[in-house]
Amino acid sequence: MIEVDVSRKAYRQDHDLSELVVLRDIRFSVEPGQFCCIVGPSGCGKTSLLNMISGLDEDFSGSVRIDGGAPSAGPPPGYMFQSSRLMPWLRVRENVDLVTNDSAARENVDELLREIGLEDFVDAYPGQLSGGMRRRVALARAIINEPSLLLLDEPFLSLDTPVANRLRRLLIDVCGRRSSTVLFVTHDLREALYLADRVLFISSRPGEIVLDHLVDIPRPRVPEGEDIELLRLELLKKDPQLLSGLVENDENSHQG
Amino acid sequence: MKPSIRNWSIPWLRVGSLILFIAIWQLAAEFVDRQILPGPYQVLLSVIDHIDRGELVFHLLATLARVLISFVFAMALGVALGIVMGRNRNWDAALDGVLILALNLPALVTIILCYLWFGLGEFAAILAVAINKFPVVVVNMREGARAVDQDLLQVAKVFRLEWRKRWFQVYLPQLYPYLLASARSGLALVWKIVLVVELLGRSNGVGFQLGIYFQFFDITSILAYSFAFIAVVMAIEYLLITPLDRRLMGWRP
Numbered sequence: 001m002i003e004v005d006v007s008r009k010a011y012r013q014d015h016d017l018s019e020l021v022v023l024r025d026i027r028f029s030v031e032p033g034q035f036c037c038i039v040g041p042s043g044c045g046k047t048s049l050l051n052m053i054s055g056l057d058e059d060f061s062g063s064v065r066i067d068g069g070a071p072s073a074g075p076p077p078g079y080m081f082q083s084s085r086l087m088p089w090l091r092v093r094e095n096v097d098l099v100t101n102d103s104a105a106r107e108n109v110d111e112l113l114r115e116i117g118l119e120d121f122v123d124a125y126p127g128q129l130s131g132g133m134r135r136r137v138a139l140a141r142a143i144i145n146e147p148s149l150l151l152l153d154e155p156f157l158s159l160d161t162p163v164a165n166r167l168r169r170l171l172i173d174v175c176g177r178r179s180s181t182v183l184f185v186t187h188d189l190r191e192a193l194y195l196a197d198r199v200l201f202i203s204s205r206p207g208e209i210v211l212d213h214l215v216d217i218p219r220p221r222v223p224e225g226e227d228i229e230l231l232r233l234e235l236l237k238k239d240p241q242l243l244s245g246l247v248e249n250d251e252n253s254h255q256g
Numbered sequence: 257m258k259p260s261i262r263n264w265s266i267p268w269l270r271v272g273s274l275i276l277f278i279a280i281w282q283l284a285a286e287f288v289d290r291q292i293l294p295g296p297y298q299v300l301l302s303v304i305d306h307i308d309r310g311e312l313v314f315h316l317l318a319t320l321a322r323v324l325i326s327f328v329f330a331m332a333l334g335v336a337l338g339i340v341m342g343r344n345r346n347w348d349a350a351l352d353g354v355l356i357l358a359l360n361l362p363a364l365v366t367i368i369l370c371y372l373w374f375g376l377g378e379f380a381a382i383l384a385v386a387i388n389k390f391p392v393v394v395v396n397m398r399e400g401a402r403a404v405d406q407d408l409l410q411v412a413k414v415f416r417l418e419w420r421k422r423w424f425q426v427y428l429p430q431l432y433p434y435l436l437a438s439a440r441s442g443l444a445l446v447w448k449i450v451l452v453v454e455l456l457g458r459s460n461g462v463g464f465q466l467g468i469y470f471q472f473f474d475i476t477s478i479l480a481y482s483f484a485f486i487a488v489v490m491a492i493e494y495l496l497i498t499p500l501d502r503r504l505m506g507w508r509p
Contacts, residue, residue, distance in 0.1 A: 079411075
């Protein structure tokens with residue numbers, strides 16, 4: 001159970017010492033095993049939110065509790081950052097192996113790399129891979145321990161559709177196996193509706209929750225299926241302001 | 257990758273430039289008094305002669321021992337302090353002034369002071385060399401520690417890596433280029449200072465011998481000793497540091 005109660009998160013800006021408020025009054029909780037997508041425009045504080053939940057960022061007003069304790073007290077989450085953040089001096093296999101925390105996970109590294117289609121590159125260095133392949137390694141690193149909490153920050157951005165869909169299925173598989181709780185940041189509403197049990201919509205900066213929607217489309221779902229498209233249009237009709245400032249399906253427009 | 261350049265032209269350029277240098281030297285020696293500038297062949301004969309008599313190897317080893325001890329000493333302390341100063345602003349602010357002072361202290365001054373304070377002994381000699389090398393290592397490693405990628409440290413933090421993995425697989429590899437640069441420039445600097453230390457206050461070593469041949473105006477022997485020691489330093493570079501570089505930095509595309 002994740003309980004988030006953040007009244008304010010601000011960054012001090014270097015150039016004029018003013019404060020930039022990125023999140024305000026964010027309150028929600030996520031049940032164990034729930035797949036929760038967080039949708040919102042660039043710069044609305046989605047990444048900040050993940051950093052707070054992962055325990056990386058402790059500088060904010062409010063509290064984040066995981067199973068009643070501080071984020072850094074529980075078992076380590078799997079975290080896939082927005083950039084791949086692989087160690088350039090470690091080979092692909094070593095990069096995934098680096099974070100394994102038991103022998104079962106260690107034995108699983110090669111199998112997982114095969115599942116995400118990198119079996120021919122296990123001995124390559126990240127510098128020899130394409131950007132999309134590096135993302136896949138980063139995904140493998142995030143899920144290798146089958147963590148009870150998985151944090152994913154726009155993981156499938158800039159991957160081509162077939163590969164992204166394959167990885168989405170893999171993700172659903174892995175999460176189902178361990179009934180992981182997932183927080184998945186994206187600005188692609190179709191992707192969110194395909195994957196999620198629940199979607200949280202965050203407004204542009206300062207980010208506030210504008211809609212908390214439970215997705216009741218039965219599984220297994222079809223990516224870009226008709227029911228997903230219908231739900232998407234329905235949501236947009238109900239609240240046209242929902243996605244203001246959010247550019248859909250435009251992969252190049254994304255900024256950190 | 258450019259295999260054509262990698263595979264054959266680079267080694268040839270290396271060998272070619274060396275041959276050119278020897279040729280120019282030989283040519284110059286033809287026009288000048290042999291006493292003033294002996295040719296390369298003459299110097300080579302002199303090296304062999306000094307080896308035959310046994311003293312060259314003895315003095316070479318004495319110098320090498322001093323170089324290695326003071327090098328290890330300066331590197332170990334310099335790396336540690338450099339990392340501390342690069343990571344911690346307070347330590348950096350507190351020690352930066354002393355560091356600049358140490359950087360600008362002439363080698364000769366530290367050597368003379370060490371001999372005066374600690375006597376004309378081995379300890380003073382090695383300490384003087386280490387003091388000269390130490391601040392350079394600190395500055396270099398501080399730069400490295402400042403450039404460490406915080407994003408990668410966050411990965412280590414969020415996955416709660418144990419300290420050994422965090423240190424040896426995430427943190428230290430980012431400092432390897434700086435470590436190797438320090439080792440390379442350090443080796444060159446240290447052996448030059450060791451010679452001065454030996455000239456001023458020891459009774460063996462290459463520096464001591466050079467002092468003697470200086471008094472005898474024996475330029476051939478001076479060059480013989482210099483090249484013998486340069487050969488040793490180059491051997492360390494190619495047999496130790498270059499393989500280490502390949503091992504540590506092999507991931508670079």
